[in-house]
Amino acid sequence: MTDARTALVTGGTGGLGGATVSAFLAAGWRVVAPVRPGTTDRLPAGAIPVEADLTVEADVRAAAEVAGSDPEAPLRAVVNLVGGYAGGGLIADTPVEEFEAMLTTNLRSTYLTTAATLPYLVAAGGGSVVCVSSRAALSPFPGAAGYVTAKAAVLAFAEAVAVEYKKQRVRCNTVLPSVIDTPGNRAAQPDADRSRWVRPEEIAGVVLFLASDASAPTSGARIPVYGQA
Numbered sequence: 001m002t003d004a005r006t007a008l009v010t011g012g013t014g015g016l017g018g019a020t021v022s023a024f025l026a027a028g029w030r031v032v033a034p035v036r037p038g039t040t041d042r043l044p045a046g047a048i049p050v051e052a053d054l055t056v057e058a059d060v061r062a063a064a065e066v067a068g069s070d071p072e073a074p075l076r077a078v079v080n081l082v083g084g085y086a087g088g089g090l091i092a093d094t095p096v097e098e099f100e101a102m103l104t105t106n107l108r109s110t111y112l113t114t115a116a117t118l119p120y121l122v123a124a125g126g127g128s129v130v131c132v133s134s135r136a137a138l139s140p141f142p143g144a145a146g147y148v149t150a151k152a153a154v155l156a157f158a159e160a161v162a163v164e165y166k167k168q169r170v171r172c173n174t175v176l177p178s179v180i181d182t183p184g185n186r187a188a189q190p191d192a193d194r195s196r197w198v199r200p201e202e203i204a205g206v207v208l209f210l211a212s213d214a215s216a217p218t219s220g221a222r223i224p225v226y227g228q229a
Contacts, residue, residue: 008079017033060109064116099145
C-alpha cells in the first residue's frame with residue numbers, strides 16, 4: 001500500500017492510550033507502542049509492542065528505531081500520551097523531589113520521544129507530533145504546582161517543535177483534556193458527575209485527526225477537549 005504509514009503511540013496501556021491505539025489501528029495505521037516491561041498484554045490486538053522506559057534515552061531511541069524501520073510504512077505520526085498526576089500540599093510544603101518527579105513523568109518522556117522520532121518524520125517527508133497537556137496548564141488549581149508546571153512546559157515544548165520543524169513539514173499540536181473518564185479517575189473521584197467528563201474515545205478521535213492529512217494546515221495549536229466540563 002503506497003499510503004501505509006506508522007504511528008508511534010506512547011502510553012498505549014492507559015485509558016486514553018488504549019482508545020488512541022485502537023483508533024489508529026481501525027484507520028489502517030501500523031502502530032508501534034512502547035510500554036513498560038511486563039505490560040504488553042494490555043495493548044489492543046494489532047499493536048506492535050516495544051518494552052521501554054520512556055525516561056531512559058536509549059530505550060526511547062530503540063523504540064523510535066522500530067517505529068521507523070518499515071520502509072513500506074514510514075513513520076508519519078508520534079503521539080505523546082505518557083504522563084501522570086500527583087497532587088500534594090502548597091508550594092512551600094512540597095519537596096522539590098516531588099516537583100521534579102512531575103517534570104520527569106510529563107515532560108522528559110515527551111521530550112525524549114519527540115527528539116528521537118523527529119529524524120524519521122523528516123526523512124518521511126513530514127508528519128505530525130501530538131502532545132497531551134491539561135486544562136490545568138491554563139487554569140491552575142491549588143496543590144498541584146508540579147503537575148501544572150509540567151503540563152505548561154509540554155505546551156511550550158510543542159510550540160517550539162512546531163516552529164523549529166515547520167520547514168521540514170513536521171507539525172506539532174497539543175490537546176488539553178479536562179477530566180478524562182477512565183477507571184483510575186472514577187476510582188479516585190467516586191462521587192463526581194462523570195457525565196461532564198470527556199471520554200477517551202472522543203479525545204482519540206481528535207488525536208487521529210491531528211495526525212491525519214486532513215489537519216495539514218494546523219500546527220502549534222492548543223486544542224481544548226473538555227467534554228461538558
